[in-house]
Amino acid sequence: MSIRCEKLTHIYQQGTVMESYALRDISFEIQDGEFIGLIGHTGSGKSTLIQHLNGLMRPSSGTVYFNGEDIFAQGYDLRKLRGQVGLVFQYPEYQLFEETVLADVKYGPKNMGLSEQEAEERAREALELSGLQPEFYARSPFELSGGQKRRAAIAGVLAMGPQVLILDEPTAGLDPKGRDELLETVSDLHKRRHTTIILVSHSMEDVARYADRIMVLNEGNLQYFDTPRRVFRYFRELEKMGLSAPQITYLMQELRDEGIDVDPSIGTIEEAREEILSLYWSQGGPLAAGADSGTEAGRGLGESSAATGK
């Protein structure tokens, strides 16, 4: 099971003087259960791309295969696809409309033709997955806080039981804790349900932390598609595209420029912590630092512990 794009091209206003390529010859394959980070500056084609993945937009040429089937082929059931490939737009809370949270979340599964009871079961399950407390289910969605509204909106997509969940900047406007909690929820869903995740984000720190692979779009071209570490190695190229690497990558790079032997492709706090500490202890830790007399003994001690560690 996978999503496969083959030479996907989308041209806006084709045949006019305003003609422009939103996507150009994009080919890739996402395996079942992967966590993908999608980055690119404003206007790089991210939104256009994700709207092709569940058939909301039709390509000018090329196509998308979902589980081996061409989704733009005649007779392909796009309605069903949209239940399987769930898309959470930016600021999804603006799309809440029902009288209660539960009714809002039920709307999707009911529309898919499920019975009242099945729809309710799906909705409750989705709400639980979204991390929203049961006390809010019967409330009007408009009484919830920003973070809660967003969870309710995401639950609305989860209730359709998607195998793939695409989120377009789900954390925009949330405070740091709300940001972390929401991403943890998504990560949990990824682990527990094996749901394939495509996370569109402006935060390099977030994609570095969660994604198995990062897809970088630049002016409609697929520039990189690789593990975070391999992608962030190209931080200078990323900057030219109006992006950047995580703060931590820059730090490691600067340490390296100072002649410190650290891996410059590290992108998360956890990895950096391990890397720096292991180097520190391998050189004797506090014994070696600054104290000339203790250096030799300290280093000896550190080296032996590093050797047993590997």
Add this chain to the structure above:
Amino acid sequence: MKIIDAAHVFFDYVRRDENDNIEEVSHALSDLSLSIEKGSFVCVLGHNGSGKSTFAKLLNGLNIPREGTVLVAGMDTRQEDKLLQIRETAGMVFQNPDNQIIANVVEEDVGFGPENIGVPTEEIWRRVEASLSAVGMLAYRLKSPNRLSGGQKQRVAIAGVMAMKPACIVLDEPTAMLDPNGRKDVMRTVHELNRREGITIVHITHYMEEAVEADRIIVMDQGRPVMDGTPREIFSRVEELKALSLCVPQVTELAYELRKAGMPISQGILTREELVKELCPLLRASGHEGNTYAKRTR
């Protein structure tokens, strides 16, 4: 000199049913007192619902306190005859750039404010030009705002406020909807306005990195300031910030983690430069210079 002086301010949001009976009262600000020095750059942090935006709207009389007073350049926001003057003194920039732009041409959008308060035409054009050049958007003066990026739109919105010759600009999460480049541009612009023109900046944000260069950080919780100090003071208190649903810049967090693990690193590291400077002597292999990186990574 104080440009903002708020004393014992209470502000409630009241929800009423169809018959105008009070259904629910939420206390957005309770007993908030704080003052802001003229010419300073102040960042306001706080989780969603902590009262940051409610506070921001006090500063130009969009919100009037139930109790207590707010003085803007000495003027009480409760005096209705002073409201126009107060809004000229403290201009506001909001989160969504698309909601703040009204004209079809950039320069007309920037000129809208001064025109509205009856500034003579010649002077309007002078102000439009000065404001657009202050935010680095002069080259776009004849462009349509629709064609600008989010960051550029926000800079036009800031120019629109600048054209009113404010002493203070209050920005309520102006970078929340922008990409990293747009964010950088907006931050660079407000810092320049602060440094070059001496404009007081009150910047509300969820991005801790944006607060590092402020003169002062105010942390809000439950409608009042709970922490107040320099970035170094505030970001040294990692656990307290976390308890308030906030965090610290990534570099600060890494420094904190390393310190906790036993490395002798100063508290409240704010920038990469500072951390690199502290780490180098600790990590530099004394005596053996070989490439251990290659070894350690197989």
